[in-house]
Amino acid sequence: MSEHSEHIVSPKIYLIIFASLMILTATTAYAATVDLDGYFKGLNVIVALVIATCKASLVVLFFMHAYYSTKRTKLIIICGVFWLAIMLFLTMSDYATRS
């Protein structure tokens, strides 16, 4: 089974992704200077993490060709992220529920 189809991702796509990543970087830098925590406590960090996840997703899907890859590769990526999420979520839940 080959890792991804013979499909070659074109440079045009890469440039679009690159431009998006630059815009998102500028956005997150700007958003950090806006007091979002005033609306909702913790909103600044949530926005920052959401933007970072968008950026990371673009890199994984297109630069790393995950969008075009086999189910197996996608499963490995999902498992890696999921296991990290377990570690973070369950640990922080313990902290959150301690008195």
Added chain:
Amino acid sequence: MATTTTAPVHTMPRDHYLNSTYGIRSWLLTTDHKRIAWLYLAGVTFFFTLGGIFAAMIRVHLLTPSGLLVSPETYNKLFTMHGVAMIFFFLIPSIPAVLGNFLIPLMIGAKDVAFPKLNLLSWYVYIIGGCFVLYSFATGGLDTGWTFYTPLSSVYSNSAVAPAVIGIFINGFSSILTGMNFAVTIHTMRAPGMTWFRLPLFVWAHYATSIIFILGTPVIAITLLLVALERTLHLGFFNPALGGDPILFQHLFWFYSHPAVYIMILPAMGVISEIIPTFARKPIFGYTFIAASSISIAVIGFFVWAHHMFLTGESTYAALAFSLLSFLVAIPSAVKVFNWTATLYKGSISYDTPMLYALGFIGLFLIGGLTGLFLACLGLDIDIHDTYFVIAHFHYIMVGGAIMGYLGGLHFWWPKITGKLYPEFLARIAAVTLFVGFNLTFGPQFLLGLMGMPRRYHNYPPEFQVLNVLSTAGASILALGYLLPMVYFTWSVRYGKAAGPNPWPATGLEWTTASPPPTENFDVTPVVDWEPYDYKNRPDLGLTAPAAPLAPAHGDD
């Protein structure tokens, strides 16, 4: 049919992997998975012996209530070094690195693992990690417990913590490399016709173990690195005096160390799944369920770690969640025990040594596993946490389970690995000796725990002495049970009878090639068109029933 009186006389093949090249360089620079298995066998046997010596000293010390042998500080070092040597350098590598390395390519019909050079590298990394730990043992020892709780380990201990944690950190990469190698090998190197559901359950067990190696080990690696940095640079991650958090260490530590216990048991369960059908002359009951249960244990095992932390101030909600999940993870293990038992039912059972170990495993793992549920029970854990009940529980699993699985596997595949038969009568005596010695050592410890004897204490109230003496007596018998195989296995390499390709006989690709196998494993790449454990339908092995059609393959990759 297992032990017929007219056994054919075999001779060793002329050329095989052991004599294909000579000299120390051909061993230390080998990329042959079978030779690398021998390198690991040497390493794990060394650390087992070292850990065993520490255990012997502990048991002798505990013969009297005030302690017989060593000072309290030295006692702390003994149980710590026993744990570190046994867990990280014996139990975790043992079955995967010795039996897994040797057998997985053979079982799937491949010439070697996917990355043979990485395989050799993983052994060197293991050895280097081991050297750091030995250096620690030799220059002040280690007294923090194998669990390295902070801030004792990172700040206050006066023992050689830094080299030890660096050694275990390095050793972690050995595990990661092995896990990567096995996972890729099982995905990509299977022979034509070897679909996922024709794989031996030993391979499924190692695939599940590889998942844990890959996803769990990196966390202990970074954690121990942080402890080393904290200790040497006086950083404050886990030190309350500097604003750090010891509970954070425990979360990070146990996130790996709980799944690590499944690393230690899953391969042993894989061995049992191979032995039972062979010596019951029956296909294994519920193949798919056993395969699925291995994966389930690997996955669910990652959700339960905080059951080691019930007494650290967890809220009732968190504790309930982890307690429930711990009960859940017992279910797939129980599925296996039911299926093994069902395989035995109406089987044609013979009591060769591997089967003795397998039967022993089932009983002892059952006790060890059920007592784990006692510990997962919140109210009960308050009383028995950090007592000898815990020690008895995990030794029933790790010794009664994992080590018996390892020894059973060594016996079962010894003819394949060396081409020689071990002496059966003596081996059965050793197996029974081990079983008796083991139960006498650790059975009393359940009672001691329930009576309140704490673990990691160098002395105890006089009313506990009788049980402690019994335990030490058992340990001396257990030691004999371990020594005997070391002696007769060594003897058999030189003087044993030639085994032939398939002495049992067993189904499985590894038994279709010579004993010992040639370096490339198979003269011709096998094409698989039979189901696993098909004891009724393998004319090539002399196992036939009235003509029955082969089951169709379950499915493809």
Added chain:
Amino acid sequence: MHRTGELYGHFQTLEQQKDSATLGMWIFLATEILFFGGLFLTYSINRQTYPGVFADASKTLDLTLGTLNTAVLIASSLTMAMAVWSAEAGKKKLIPVYLILTLILGTVFLGVKAVEYHAKYVEHHIPGLPFQFEPGSTAATNAHAELFFSLYFGMTGLHALHMVVGVGLLLWLLRQSLKGRFTAEYNTPIENVGLYWHFVDIVWIYLYPLLYLIDRHK
């Protein structure tokens, strides 16, 4: 090590060989997620416990340099992806061009980090060496700020170490590409080094907001 795309010893087909290599790299990256993950967990718990000090400490980092470095690294991911494309499209002459560009951008990143680390050194913000946060800080503030900087140096340091390894891999690829070893049929090493490089970029994508952008609005 086979460098010409020929079949290596124990593999049966070239496809199996390529499949194994790429699967191995993805699994390795999964281990790296958990490896860095332990540090991210430590960071999360500590930031939750000391939000004020973490914010103050974060503000002493140079936001311009951090943002610039983020842009540089993302650009290097672009050039790396273009290097892989050049190989897949059979444009052998372009491969070294893009590899060199990636190398330059990667080196710029490391150079900027060196500048930042030096600034921290001058301000006595490196843990382990005599650490002193703002003069007049309480012992507790000092200790908690030292936690932030331990994490800063630990996480960016581990990241930088991975970059250095990446630079080494790129140099190796450059050498092979100059010998014309990579073709449209055989470019697995570039693809796999690319995967590694992009992963290291992703780690930084998370490090940047978590380390540089704490409470910048205050």
